[in-house]
Amino acid sequence: MKRRRGLTGRLLTFWAALLAVAVVRPVPALANARSQALYAKGLIPFHAGRWDDAYRFFDEAVGADPEDALAVYYRGLTEARRGLAEPAVTDIQLALRLWPDLPGAPLDLGVLYFNAEQYDQAEPWLQRAYQQPWSRFVAALFMGVSRLRRGDNAGAHQFLSEAATDPELRPAAEYYDALALFREGQAQAARERLTLLQTEHPDTEVGRAAAEYLQTGAVPPAAPVPLAAGARRWSAYGNLAFEYDSNVGLAPNDVGIQRSRSYGRQSDGRAVLGFGGGYRVVDNDQVSATLSYGFSQSLHVNLNAYDLQGHQVRLDVATPPRPWFQLGLSGWYDFYALNYQTFYQEGVGVPWVTLFEGRVSATQFYYRFRSRDYFRGPLDPFLDGYNNAVGLRQYALLGAEDRVLDVGYQFDDEDPISRNGNDFQYQGHQFDVRVQGDLGQIAHATGGYLFHLMQGDFANSRNVSGFVRRDAQHQFVIRFERPVAAHVIANLTYLGTINVSNTDEFSYDRNIVSVGVGIQF
Amino acid sequence: MKATTTGFRIVLGVMMGLALTRVPCSAQSDVGTVASVVGALEVQRGRDRTWQPLLIGGSVLRSDRIRTGSDAAAKIILHDDSVLDFGAETQLTVERFAPDADAQRQRSLLKLAQGTLRVLQVDSAGGARGRYEIETPTAVINARAPAFVVQYDVRGEHTDVVGVEGLVEVQGTIGVIEQGVQVGPRQFTRVLKGRLPSPPEDLTPERFAAYQQSLVIVGTGSRETLDADHPLVAARLLRPDDRPGTTGRAGPIEGSYLRPKGPGETLAEQYSRDLGARTQPIPEFRYQNPGEVPPN
Numbered sequence: 164m165k166r167r168r169g170l171t172g173r174l175l176t177f178w179a180a181l182l183a184v185a186v187v188r189p190v191p192a193l194a195n196a197r198s199q200a201l202y203a204k205g206l207i208p209f210h211a212g213r214w215d216d217a218y219r220f221f222d223e224a225v226g227a228d229p230e231d232a233l234a235v236y237y238r239g240l241t242e243a244r245r246g247l248a249e250p251a252v253t254d255i256q257l258a259l260r261l262w263p264d265l266p267g268a269p270l271d272l273g274v275l276y277f278n279a280e281q282y283d284q285a286e287p288w289l290q291r292a293y294q295q296p297w298s299r300f301v302a303a304l305f306m307g308v309s310r311l312r313r314g315d316n317a318g319a320h321q322f323l324s325e326a327a328t329d330p331e332l333r334p335a336a337e338y339y340d341a342l343a344l345f346r347e348g349q350a351q352a353a354r355e356r357l358t359l360l361q362t363e364h365p366d367t368e369v370g371r372a373a374a375e376y377l378q379t380g381a382v383p384p385a386a387p388v389p390l391a392a393g394a395r396r397w398s399a400y401g402n403l404a405f406e407y408d409s410n411v412g413l414a415p416n417d418v419g420i421q422r423s424r425s426y427g428r429q430s431d432g433r434a435v436l437g438f439g440g441g442y443r444v445v446d447n448d449q450v451s452a453t454l455s456y457g458f459s460q461s462l463h464v465n466l467n468a469y470d471l472q473g474h475q476v477r478l479d480v481a482t483p484p485r486p487w488f489q490l491g492l493s494g495w496y497d498f499y500a501l502n503y504q505t506f507y508q509e510g511v512g513v514p515w516v517t518l519f520e521g522r523v524s525a526t527q528f529y530y531r532f533r534s535r536d537y538f539r540g541p542l543d544p545f546l547d548g549y550n551n552a553v554g555l556r557q558y559a560l561l562g563a564e565d566r567v568l569d570v571g572y573q574f575d576d577e578d579p580i581s582r583n584g585n586d587f588q589y590q591g592h593q594f595d596v597r598v599q600g601d602l603g604q605i606a607h608a609t610g611g612y613l614f615h616l617m618q619g620d621f622a623n624s625r626n627v628s629g630f631v632r633r634d635a636q637h638q639f640v641i642r643f644e645r646p647v648a649a650h651v652i653a654n655l656t657y658l659g660t661i662n663v664s665n666t667d668e669f670s671y672d673r674n675i676v677s678v679g680v681g682i683q684f
Numbered sequence: 685m686k687a688t689t690t691g692f693r694i695v696l697g698v699m700m701g702l703a704l705t706r707v708p709c710s711a712q713s714d715v716g717t718v719a720s721v722v723g724a725l726e727v728q729r730g731r732d733r734t735w736q737p738l739l740i741g742g743s744v745l746r747s748d749r750i751r752t753g754s755d756a757a758a759k760i761i762l763h764d765d766s767v768l769d770f771g772a773e774t775q776l777t778v779e780r781f782a783p784d785a786d787a788q789r790q791r792s793l794l795k796l797a798q799g800t801l802r803v804l805q806v807d808s809a810g811g812a813r814g815r816y817e818i819e820t821p822t823a824v825i826n827a828r829a830p831a832f833v834v835q836y837d838v839r840g841e842h843t844d845v846v847g848v849e850g851l852v853e854v855q856g857t858i859g860v861i862e863q864g865v866q867v868g869p870r871q872f873t874r875v876l877k878g879r880l881p882s883p884p885e886d887l888t889p890e891r892f893a894a895y896q897q898s899l900v901i902v903g904t905g906s907r908e909t910l911d912a913d914h915p916l917v918a919a920r921l922l923r924p925d926d927r928p929g930t931t932g933r934a935g936p937i938e939g940s941y942l943r944p945k946g947p948g949e950t951l952a953e954q955y956s957r958d959l960g961a962r963t964q965p966i967p968e969f970r971y972q973n974p975g976e977v978p979p980n
Contacts, residue, residue: 204719204761271909342926368921369920372921424971435958469962545974558942638950
């Protein structure tokens with residue numbers, strides 16, 4: 164009912180405006196009779212949507228009198244209906260020159276530029292339409308969405324709120340206003356608008372979209388874009404960070420042990436440089452394969468013995484996402500150097516499968532094999548060994564494409580190779596939870612917590628009482644990322660580790676704060 | 685509310701049915717089509733004395749009585765391609781309509797009871813196509829002119845005839861056998877009740893425009909600007925990614941929203957190689973290797 168009143172009201176306003184234009188304002192120079200008659204004949208097919216027939220009459224009318232403003236204007240409108248935006252703009256602008264007060268023409272030009280996503284050109288015409296009482300609200304709607312497209316969410320909100328006062332325009336205005344509010348970080352206000360929208364206008368497309376969002380918290384992803392001919396296959400990154408590390412050497416918390424061992428807790432700062440890139444060697448309907456390499460180097464201010472260099476070569480092979488599953492295999496080789504001497508190497512292989520449950524949830528299962536080999540003491544050969552793990556991870560969207568919660572569990576079995584490595588043989592249970600999402604337009608945030616319980620298989624040689632080692636490790640991660648320029652992202656990260664062990668020598672805590680900037684292509 | 689809506693629909697349906705049955709089309713010949721309407725346009729058809737709304741695309745039949753409301757205007761295309769523009773509060777009867785082939789032998793007769801009427805009748809060469817006789821209570825206009833305006837003032841009981849293009853012949857109703865006057869472009873004559881037409885006078889541009897100003901209608905009078913059926917106004921999503929929480933990327937909507945990567949390192953290991961690669965206290969190992977007797 165509201166819609167009917169709104170439509171009627173707008174038509175009455177429109178008629179009143181037309182009469183006002185016809186009666187009060189100067190009309191254009193009168194066209195010749197033949198042009199006017201042809202223009203009138205064109206109106207019937209125009210009203211019936213027979214654009215080709217209408218165009219023929221209007222074009223003849225313009226031929227009979229090139230200065231017939233209405234004939235030129237309606238030829239432009241017909242061209243627009245036929246999808247010919249460029250000649251439509253030309254004709255409507257010409258009509259406006261012939262009849263500067265021609266009602267509707269500024270709005271038409273604004274809509275034409277809006278459709279072409281030329282929002283800068285649309286703005287002045289929409290502003291003119293906004294000044295006319297009969298087209299004020301509809302111009303506000305287009306200006307609001309135009310501002311939204313240009314990233315001016317506050318401006319969008321201003322115009323869309325005004326447009327929403329027109330009952331006919333309310334569904335679209337409220338929906339796009341909700342989008343602007345979401346992008347402004349006002350999620351609660353946005354949800355309130357969507358709730359109202361799905362209640363009042365459930366049969367509209369935007370009403371259904373609002374309901375879908377409110378019921379499932381779902382938003383559609385940008386679908387995978389097929390690799391077009393000439394599309395970029397490579398990616399590259401680089402980053403530089405400055406970090407503070409509260410416990411570089413992982414010294415135990417027990418001060419007595421520190422004193423007895425003649426080493427203590429040492430904090431330090433460091434710079435960390437990294438770069439790398441990837442190349443998609445295979446990409447087709449069946450499989451994609453990406454080969455990548457990454458390099459990292461940390462440079463400590465004082466404790467140079469802990470300068471760590473890393474090299475990683477990685478291959479990721481996966482099928483394209485199917486409606487309900489995706490298969491993949493990832494493998495990588497790491498080589499590390501500590502204090503510019505060989506440290507250790509490891510190889511990892513992970514076959515995995517992801518099962519999609521509907522559109523907002525997915526479960527991933529995997530098996531991981533890892534072989535680690537230390538090159539030199541004091542960790543060689545005690546920590547050399549194999550690790551087998553199985554795990555699953557449950558993903559769920561939290562109402563937005565980039566707002567994801569995932570929870571994982573992993574069982575792993577560490578099997579050292581050397582006899583004395585039995586101190587470190589364990590079976591582990593790892594649980595972790597991660598959440599990420601945008602904080603409005605301020606930053607992208609990631610938070611995570613990980614708990615890893617490692618239960619030793621043999622009595623630890625450091626325990627005089629002879630019981631097996633048991634470690635419970637807690638890891639905390641908070642990271643904020645914010646684009647600062649094209650391809651450039653600044654980041655702030657906190658990493659915390661608390662390792663609680665029944666063997667005091669291995670109980671420690673560690674806090675790392677990192678400020679960095681990265682480039683991505 | 686639902687019952688009210690249903691009742692309204694029933695009443696509307698009955699009214700539409702009645703309207704269809706009460707406006708017979710077959711008995712009278714179709715002479716024209718409504719092209720534009722602003723405000724009220726109504727017709728009195730046949731023996732039915734009630735006024736029915738006449739909408740865009742509606743047919744005009746011979747003997748129809750047509751009227752416009754206050755603040756209204758309309759445009760009707762006749763089947764000989766002539767155009768009749770109605771001003772506000774105009775009432776006209778199509779007494780007789782001569783098809784194009786008969787135009788040389790028979791005139792179309794329109795009776796203007798009140799208001800303003802503009803007639804456009806042109807052929808491809810720009811000349812008059814039809815031959816119209818227009819009667820008002822005080823004047824008879826015989827015109828083959830391409831364009832002219834007739835205005836009858838009920839209160840003043842006089843007829844004004846304005847030439848737009850070509851020559852218009854005007855006579856008084858009391859003296860149709862008398863010599864009339866010929867009104868040329870931008871001239872006018874006034875015919876008072878019981879009088880002969882006044883000698884034609886030239887009109888100032890302002891007065892000439894004023895006679896036609898109220899006849900100008902933009903389009904059909906419906907909302908025809910490009911927002912009218914725009915998807916945005918129709919409350920449709922303009923882009924697939926016009927969804928809450930997205931950042932404005934485009935892409936089709938299909939499949940799962942999630943695209944998890946393959947499993948890898950833990951979150952902490954991803955963000956710090958120093959944390960991921962060094963998990964054991966090296967000084968402690970230097971102090972005592974596993975399985976060895978601790979140094980004294």
